Amino acid sequence: MRMIHRVAFRYSAWQSSGVIMATGTSCSNWCGRASARAGRCCWQWTRPEPRAQDLEIRRGDFRDVLGDIEPESVALVLTDPPYPAEYLPLWNDLGLFGSKALAEGGSLISYCGQAILPDAVVSLRQHLRYWWTIALVHGQSQMLPGKFVSVGWKPLLWFVRGHRGTSAMLADHVSGGQPRKTLPTGDDGSWAQAVEPLEPIISALTNPGDLIVDPFAGSGTTGIAATRFGRRWIGADLR
Numbered sequence: 305m306r307m308i309h310r311v312a313f314r315y316s317a318w319q320s321s322g323v324i325m326a327t328g329t330s331c332s333n334w335c336g337r338a339s340a341r342a343g344r345c346c347w348q349w350t351r352p353e354p355r356a357q358d359l360e361i362r363r364g365d366f367r368d369v370l371g372d373i374e375p376e377s378v379a380l381v382l383t384d385p386p387y388p389a390e391y392l393p394l395w396n397d398l399g400l401f402g403s404k405a406l407a408e409g410g411s412l413i414s415y416c417g418q419a420i421l422p423d424a425v426v427s428l429r430q431h432l433r434y435w436w437t438i439a440l441v442h443g444q445s446q447m448l449p450g451k452f453v454s455v456g457w458k459p460l461l462w463f464v465r466g467h468r469g470t471s472a473m474l475a476d477h478v479s480g481g482q483p484r485k486t487l488p489t490g491d492d493g494s495w496a497q498a499v500e501p502l503e504p505i506i507s508a509l510t511n512p513g514d515l516i517v518d519p520f521a522g523s524g525t526t527g528i529a530a531t532r533f534g535r536r537w538i539g540a541d542l543r
């Protein structure tokens with residue numbers, strides 16, 4: 305039987321970092337501008353209040369537990385599948401899921417291991433349009449035994465359903481953030497990505513209230529980032 309867990313994340317980290325503004329009010333942060341849209345001015349420094357009903361984690365294989373996601377209802381699939389080669393078939397299924405769930409012009413952004421990069425691109429291209437590769441630049445390089453490579457970045461593959469539906473500028477390199485230790489789903493923490501590099505991506509590719517889905521949610525990193533920007537989020541994970 306499918307188990308659905310509603311997750312209440314710990315809000316204290318971002319509750320203190322700002323308030324959402326009403327249309328036409330002045331920004332209380334350093335920029336001082338009047339907002340053209342509610343919550344839009346000084347977006348990097350304002351945080352909408354996260355609501356528990358905007359977050360949902362479903363335990364199980366994403367191909368089963370996300371089967372009821374309404375077609376064309378998702379603005380962004382933002383995810384991080386397992387990288388070992390034996391999981392490659394999942395990438396095809398991820399692309400298929402994106403092609404059905406994404407709204408026209410919506411994006412799928414996926415972390416990807418360098419070793420499987422060509423196969424992952426081929427799998428996702430069966431279903432979606434390749435748009436770009438974003439470099440997630442690490443704070444420090446790490447030696448990769450066997451490949452004899454000093455690794456300083458990770459690819460985030462960007463695919464689109466149809467043609468990109470937003471025009472906000474998005475840099476093709478993101479950085480920053482620390483791995484997290486507080487893990488809402490009880491994950492052991494070894495997989496947790498940093499939240500902060502996802503913020504410009506979410507800000508550029510979605511609007512407040514939009515639905516973001518993560519089929520490989522792990523500890524819920526993308527969910528934390530989504531709620532920081534007032535987006536709805538549904539995640540799935542086997543564990």
Ligand SMILES: C[S@@+](CC[C@H](N)C(=O)[O-])C[C@H]1O[C@@H](n2cnc3c(N)ncnc32)[C@H](O)[C@@H]1O
Pocket residue numbers: 364365366367383384385386387394491495496497498519520521522523524525526540541542543
């Ligand atoms: C790289 S980890 C994701 C880590 C996540 N980005 C984070 O920061 O915590 C990949 C996750 O995919 C999950 N997974 C593997 N196969 C799955 C499937 N078929 N359906 C749902 N989740 C799956 C694993 O349990 C694992 O937690």
